Amino acid sequence: MASVSTETFDERALEALPEGARSTAPQRRQALELFRSMPVPSQETEEWRYTDLSEFELDFEPFADGGTAEDLNRHGLLAAAAISGERAGLQIQRNGTVLSTQRSGALDDRNAWFGSIDEALETRRELVEPHLHTLVPADRTKFTALHAAFRTGGTFLHVPRDMAMQLPIQTLTYLDADGAAIFPHTLIVVEPGSDVTFIDRYASPDLERAFSNAIVEIFVGEGAQVRYASIQEWGNGVTHLGIQRATVGRDATFRSLNIGFGASLARAEAETVLAEPGGFSEMLGVFFADGEQHFDHRSIQDHVAPNCTSDLLYKGALRDHSRAVYSGWVHVRPDAQKTNAMQTSRNIVLSEHAKADAIPNLEIEANDVRCGHAASVGPVDEDAIFYLTSRGIPRDEAERLIVSGFFQEVLDRVKIEEVREGAEQAIQDELERSG
Amino acid sequence: MAISQEEHLKELSKGYRFDWKDEARPVFEPKRGLSEQVVEEISSLKSEPDWMRKRRVKALKHFEARPMPWWGADLSGIDFDNIYYFIRSTEKQATTWEDLPDDIRGTWDKLGIPEAEKKYLGGVSAQYESEVVYHKIKGELESMGVLFTDMDSAVRDYPDLVKEYFGTLIPPNDNKFAALNTAVWSGGSFIYVPPGVHVEIPLQAYFRINAENMGQFERTLIIADEGSYVHYVEGCSAPIYTSDSLHSAVVEIKAMKGARVRYTTIQNWSTNVYNLVTKRAAAYEDAVMEWVDGNIGSKVTMKYPSIYLLGRGARGEVLSVAFAGKGMHTDAGGKAIHAAPYTTSVINSKSVSKDGGRTGYRGLVRVEPDAHHAKSTVRCDALILDEESRSDTYPYIEVEDETAALGHEATVSKVGDDQLFYLMSRGLSEAEATAMIVNGFIEPITRELPMEYAVELNRLIELQMEGSVG
Numbered sequence: 001m002a003s004v005s006t007e008t009f010d011e012r013a014l015e016a017l018p019e020g021a022r023s024t025a026p027q028r029r030q031a032l033e034l035f036r037s038m039p040v041p042s043q044e045t046e047e048w049r050y051t052d053l054s055e056f057e058l059d060f061e062p063f064a065d066g067g068t069a070e071d072l073n074r075h076g077l078l079a080a081a082a083i084s085g086e087r088a089g090l091q092i093q094r095n096g097t098v099l100s101t102q103r104s105g106a107l108d109d110r111n112a113w114f115g116s117i118d119e120a121l122e123t124r125r126e127l128v129e130p131h132l133h134t135l136v137p138a139d140r141t142k143f144t145a146l147h148a149a150f151r152t153g154g155t156f157l158h159v160p161r162d163m164a165m166q167l168p169i170q171t172l173t174y175l176d177a178d179g180a181a182i183f184p185h186t187l188i189v190v191e192p193g194s195d196v197t198f199i200d201r202y203a204s205p206d207l208e209r210a211f212s213n214a215i216v217e218i219f220v221g222e223g224a225q226v227r228y229a230s231i232q233e234w235g236n237g238v239t240h241l242g243i244q245r246a247t248v249g250r251d252a253t254f255r256s257l258n259i260g261f262g263a264s265l266a267r268a269e270a271e272t273v274l275a276e277p278g279g280f281s282e283m284l285g286v287f288f289a290d291g292e293q294h295f296d297h298r299s300i301q302d303h304v305a306p307n308c309t310s311d312l313l314y315k316g317a318l319r320d321h322s323r324a325v326y327s328g329w330v331h332v333r334p335d336a337q338k339t340n341a342m343q344t345s346r347n348i349v350l351s352e353h354a355k356a357d358a359i360p361n362l363e364i365e366a367n368d369v370r371c372g373h374a375a376s377v378g379p380v381d382e383d384a385i386f387y388l389t390s391r392g393i394p395r396d397e398a399e400r401l402i403v404s405g406f407f408q409e410v411l412d413r414v415k416i417e418e419v420r421e422g423a424e425q426a427i428q429d430e431l432e433r434s435g
Numbered sequence: 436m437a438i439s440q441e442e443h444l445k446e447l448s449k450g451y452r453f454d455w456k457d458e459a460r461p462v463f464e465p466k467r468g469l470s471e472q473v474v475e476e477i478s479s480l481k482s483e484p485d486w487m488r489k490r491r492v493k494a495l496k497h498f499e500a501r502p503m504p505w506w507g508a509d510l511s512g513i514d515f516d517n518i519y520y521f522i523r524s525t526e527k528q529a530t531t532w533e534d535l536p537d538d539i540r541g542t543w544d545k546l547g548i549p550e551a552e553k554k555y556l557g558g559v560s561a562q563y564e565s566e567v568v569y570h571k572i573k574g575e576l577e578s579m580g581v582l583f584t585d586m587d588s589a590v591r592d593y594p595d596l597v598k599e600y601f602g603t604l605i606p607p608n609d610n611k612f613a614a615l616n617t618a619v620w621s622g623g624s625f626i627y628v629p630p631g632v633h634v635e636i637p638l639q640a641y642f643r644i645n646a647e648n649m650g651q652f653e654r655t656l657i658i659a660d661e662g663s664y665v666h667y668v669e670g671c672s673a674p675i676y677t678s679d680s681l682h683s684a685v686v687e688i689k690a691m692k693g694a695r696v697r698y699t700t701i702q703n704w705s706t707n708v709y710n711l712v713t714k715r716a717a718a719y720e721d722a723v724m725e726w727v728d729g730n731i732g733s734k735v736t737m738k739y740p741s742i743y744l745l746g747r748g749a750r751g752e753v754l755s756v757a758f759a760g761k762g763m764h765t766d767a768g769g770k771a772i773h774a775a776p777y778t779t780s781v782i783n784s785k786s787v788s789k790d791g792g793r794t795g796y797r798g799l800v801r802v803e804p805d806a807h808h809a810k811s812t813v814r815c816d817a818l819i820l821d822e823e824s825r826s827d828t829y830p831y832i833e834v835e836d837e838t839a840a841l842g843h844e845a846t847v848s849k850v851g852d853d854q855l856f857y858l859m860s861r862g863l864s865e866a867e868a869t870a871m872i873v874n875g876f877i878e879p880i881t882r883e884l885p886m887e888y889a890v891e892l893n894r895l896i897e898l899q900m901e902g903s904v905g
Contacts, residue, residue, distance in 0.1 A: 046506070334822070349837040362828035364847045367819035371847040375832055378840035 013062040020118030031138045031148035038142040050325040051296045060211045064177035066094030080203045081172040084418045088167040089114040095177045096152040117154030135217040135245040147183045147213045154185035162193040175204035181211040192222040199229045206235035218246035220254045227255045229419045234262035243269045250276035260287040271300040274308035284410050285314030288430045289322035299328040303336035312343045315410045318354035327359040334365045343373040400431045453672035457538040457645050465522045477521045494607035494617035501611040508735045508764045518650040520619045522564040529569045557636035558583045563643050565621040582627040586654045589625030604687040604715045612711045616652045616685040623653030628663040637666040644673035655686040659694035666697040675705040688716035695723040704733040712738040720746030729756045730767050731895045741770035744778035755784040756880045759792030768798035773809035782813040785877045789820035795827040802839040815845035870897045
């Protein structure tokens, strides 16, 4: 196996992190030790079978300064945030630095807290510490250890009990430092009975080479309703390793959406733990791969408690020489009776050299359950093409119609209207580019 | 756990009706454990040609070098040093049942093999421990040029055919247990069906383990020449002991252009047998390969019959039924590798787990880059009958061609309360009703079996269900 050069991620680089990292210096040093001691995930393991990182050089700049709030307008960041509606809160991070946090009255008046993790660790450590890196611990992989050591900026949202937020809260993480690594971290804690919509957007121009190592941790309290959307639009050249993990409380509802269009290599893991009875989890995924893109989507629906429902639907299209892998796990633990779990992966292959793999797994240890999965990989249906072309619609137009229809099944379920419209537009753009 | 050996045996044998033991009278003193010397000895006892001896020794090296599989079932209980790798129980093969020693003949009578042979089989091969003790093929099949013999005789009598095909689909270093089989193989069937010949009645092999800690390593090779047809059926059983036995077979099948081969297994090992089998078939142009794989017994089964679709228009089908009761882990499934255009495959799996048993479907459908217009459907259904039991599904779909259309579907559920209520309100007991529902659940598979086997499978399921509920 090729050795990975780790020179840039050392004690000196830790020392050089900005002010905000100081308060967690001991934990960071520990994480760096972990990072050093852990192996690069090998393709020999089931988890990394389809993504080869043995040649991935970890010689990135550990911290790239994003500047100050003045840089906001200079780089067209607000446009990149692609906001078409009102927000309860908006935080913009450029490279390793949070440039601006805007909080509307809804966030200020009622003791909800929204801002960077670094700031939260200064001012309300007691809220952050019991949650940070508990769902995705530093010692999960070599890369999560690296994240724990070099995380800067980041987003923390804490919503107290029984608070219904009418408007979405959004972040934009913008990367334009070639050769840099960034470690975006979103930590969302929603107390019982509250209602929140949250959008994470990741964007960058095309770069030579950059590394995004992202973690999202979400705590959904008893009876709470949380809608979460992640929109990944990194440019070419970016390697993205993202882990998103949520735990769902009693009778709570968690709806997540993962949209992936960007990056050269993107590995996106989405996991939901149904920890208490009566929980509901919806996991939707939309991706469109082209060029030489490599997508590795993984999901876990972990039913720990009885009487929970989870429903996963991932749909993707592949073009050119792209490759996409979907592998998912439904775990039903021995106590999780009356589980209802569904897992569906659909892939449409649009050109000769694109490759798609699907591995939907079930591990069921309780008997009174309804579990199912379905996966398919195939071209655009020739019968449908024939039908449309026989009505006088040109072939490429017919293909575009069928592919948009294919995605519509997922998009119709997206509750955040502007996110749905944005995704529809992005799919149209992708399709027109191929035209 | 303070249970006596006797109680343990009683528990194990509940409902298993193949639990009798013949007093062992091997014709030479068997030894436990594996070494190059053991391998050489097996080869020399069989007076094998040098190429086979060399191949065995080389395979032993592969076996020793390979790690145990890290995935699948727990195999840590296998004690390779405690196993008998070769036991010869008769001096020579019989062609009439009367020629067999009384106790061995008694076993076959109890299994009903001689009677079945009379009624509906074209040929029978009966393997006891390491070797085939009885072998017979109907005269008319012989006169059509059909070869059906045990593998040891085939090495002697048809060296050219064996040398050409042996180990070509499953090379010695394919996996740890294929390597083990290649090193110590003994017995199994060799079948050659000439071009255009249709063997209308099934050929059967039955494998019986009698000794404790026995290792049975039969080796089967089937060549169906162009346009021919053959249906091969195998069954197996063993007495119940407190320590474990190992069954590790290798089966290779070639279905030439336009040929059709159906291979049916009713595996009913006792619950102290590790059943780790490699089965692979190649299907050429317009050929049809069908695996009908029923796994009802054993302590651990790991078996994924596979089909390499190598010729245009080839078709493959795997029908898999798995059952796991107390202390059992049945990890079964199927693989279809599409390596030619217009190939199709269907994999259907039904599994039932109860009393803490664990069933798994593990499968692969792969479409190679030039296998355009390949089509595949996989469907897995699992029934879990109680709270302690478990079911897993691990399907792999790998597609490298954009015209391929693949689908996979699976469901896991319990026996429906309303179904039970309906049947019980008609006067059935809960156990009868459950057995009826389970039989209905696996019916899509049993209807593919020859009648006698379908009845047998249903009966086995009923026995397994007995005393299970309430």
